[in-house]
Amino acid sequence: MAYRILIVDDSTFFRRRITQILEQDNELEVVGEAKDGLEALAEVKRLKPDVVTMDVEMPVLDGISAVKNIMAMAPVPIIMFSSLTSEGAKATLDALDAGALDFLPKKFEDIALNRQEAVRLLQSRVKALCLKKSALGKSSSSISRPANNEFLLSRPPPKVTTQASQNSRQESSQMTHNYGCLAIGASTGGPVALQKLLTALPANFKTPIIVVQHMPGTFTKAFAKRLNDLCKIQVREAEQGDTLLAGVCYIAPGGKQMSVQGRANSARLIISEAEKFPECVYKPSVDVTFESICDVYAGNVLAVILTGMGADGKEGCRKLKHKGATIWAQDEKSSVVYGMPQAVTVAKIAQHNYDIEQMAGRIKAEMLK
Known part of the structure; x- marks a missing residue:
């Protein structure tokens, strides 16, 4: 059975482009689309996807707010798409704070050697997150900090060894x-x-x-x-x-x-x-x-x-x-x-x-x- 992907972006062109790339891989199936964060909340609840791809800047409800709401409502692995600008970087880091697990620039060819490598990169990143859905919870997906800004590690717990x-x-x-x-x-x-x-x-x-x-x-x-x-x-x-x-x-x-x-x-x-x-x-x-x-x-x-x-x-x-x-x-x-x-x-x-x-x-x- 293929992994189920929800694509969230206000650009029809970008949604179509990502769909075409992902569905070149038989293990990935785009089961739905949303053009803003509010639609994304409804579609996540209805479709129960394995991974959501999320734009940062959208009307009605932006990507960061959508991530926060999804992680509170029904946690699912989310990969963000953002611009390669200082503003895009800040927004992406905010999204990771909110619970997103990964990110790629919207022009993901910018971090790949060629188009074929870019396609493989996107497919592999999405599939890697699909494997995290069953183990995902708010405690593992978001950064939780005590009020005094220090993690309580004064007495280390038992170690995990291999x-x-x-x-x-x-x-x-x-x-x-x-x-x-x-x-x-x-x-x-x-x-x-x-x-x-x-x-x-x-x-x-x-x-x-x-x-x-x-x-x-x-x-x-x-x-x-x-x-x-x-x-x-x-x-x-x-x-x-x-x-x-x-x-x-x-x-x-x-x-x-x-x-x-x-x-x-x-x-x-x-x-x-x-x-x-x-x-x-x-x-x-x-x-x-x-x-x-x-x-x-x-x-x-x-x-x-x-x-x-x-x-x-x-x-x-x-x-x-x-x-x-x-x-x-x-x-x-x-x-x-x-x-x-x-x-x-x-x-x-x-x-x-x-x-x-x-x-x-x-x-x-x-x-x-």
């Missing part, structure tokens, strides 16, 4: 680290996961934090600003030549590649045009950044792979682990898409898997002891 982590427990318990940095890679579902994690870190965090999130270039600056407003640590979009400082989080700029160079006590960031790494599908790439981190910090790294499609980060984590680094991954249950975390887990690279609600507490216990 067979790989059980096999490596004795090895890792014998290793000691003077951590030089925390490195994080993420893709689909990453913005929400990163916000949950980073808002829980204290201002006196002892190392730099390096984040690679698959995201268009116009989005990363807005994302970094939003995190900086919410977090106790400083968060900024990385710039060429930045010297890595303790307690500062550096977000890799979208559409480019970020590397770390120098020595551990005076490392700096190199931002390169994506064309210098023609073999890399992702811009930025977790593998590119993590492999460079290995050359600077060797094994004194805690690397964390969060939710996301594909396997970006696996080879970078493999190289880091070979040097003695600690590798963790988000668990399947709390991942929007269990692709990147699964890749490092199945390859027996990750020593532990944690629920995203536990991750910050585990990091603090590991790095601030």
Whole structure:
């Protein structure tokens, strides 16, 4: 049976275009359309789709308000379409706060190599979200923050481990680290996961934090600003030549590649045009950044792979682990898409898997002891 898709957009042309693309895949069926957010609410209730594609700007009821209402009424995975502008970035991040799980620019060819790749990208992103419907609930789809703006992680709950982590427990318990940095890679579902994690870190965090999130270039600056407003640590979009400082989080700029160079006590960031790494599908790439981190910090790294499609980060984590680094991954249950975390887990690279609600507490216990 095909997955059922509802398309919400005020443009008849765009609705037709998305329908044609999705229905090229026999596993996807467009079962309904809506031209505004109010119609979307009625159609979600009537059709019970597996995934909703949602425009941001619409008459009667806008996309962000529609997402909030759908997640309160009948939670369903939602992928947003937005413009590649600073205003579009802010609106998309608002939609993710409201409960949407993923996003693509309306001109999704802008983040693909060609039309065929763009079609495959859209189809795969929608199918990945279809698999989340049965497990979706308001607690896993939206960001819930206590009134004091700090997640209650002072007493970490029991950890979730995989067979790989059980096999490596004795090895890792014998290793000691003077951590030089925390490195994080993420893709689909990453913005929400990163916000949950980073808002829980204290201002006196002892190392730099390096984040690679698959995201268009116009989005990363807005994302970094939003995190900086919410977090106790400083968060900024990385710039060429930045010297890595303790307690500062550096977000890799979208559409480019970020590397770390120098020595551990005076490392700096190199931002390169994506064309210098023609073999890399992702811009930025977790593998590119993590492999460079290995050359600077060797094994004194805690690397964390969060939710996301594909396997970006696996080879970078493999190289880091070979040097003695600690590798963790988000668990399947709390991942929007269990692709990147699964890749490092199945390859027996990750020593532990944690629920995203536990991750910050585990990091603090590991790095601030």
